[in-house]
Amino acid sequence: MIGGNGDRVLRLAARHADIISFSATAFDVHGRGMYILTERQMAERVALVDAELRHQGREGVQRNVIVLRAQVTDDRRAAIEDYFRFLRGTMSPAQIGSLPAVLIGSPEQIAEQLLARRNRFGFTYITVQEKSLDTFAKVIPMLT
DSSP: OEEESSHHHHHHHHHHOSEEEEOSEEEOTTSSOEEEOOHHHHHHHHHHHHHHHHHHTOOOOEEEEEOSEEEEOSOHHHHHHHHHHHTTTSSOHHHHHTOTTEEEEOHHHHHHHHHHHHHHHOOOEEEOOGGGHHHHHTTHHHHO
16 A cells, blocks of 8 residues: 555555555645645546556556544534534535545445545545544444
């Protein structure tokens, strides 16, 4: 597994890795810190990998996404609003709800989000942070 977000590391991963891991964050080129990749930005990263895989004639490479937040809740809207405040308004609640590396909702809603992202980006592996393991365990039965 090789992963990251930059062009060089993703091209390297496309040439050599069995699993390519997509980081959901990047550093701002103007030095303003890190930011979370939007759906459009993740699509650009995936397209770069797809192009390199085609160029290399490689098939069957798996894809992983590193999840920044996995939150099981009965009130998705309120949880997204909480995350909006945590992010200090840098993204709208609608943008937060579509972030490829943020999973918020009931187990069923999160399973739907994961299936949609698998269809859109080809993610076959999901990495959640240790603090989210118990929460994410509630989602696993929905994926089988």
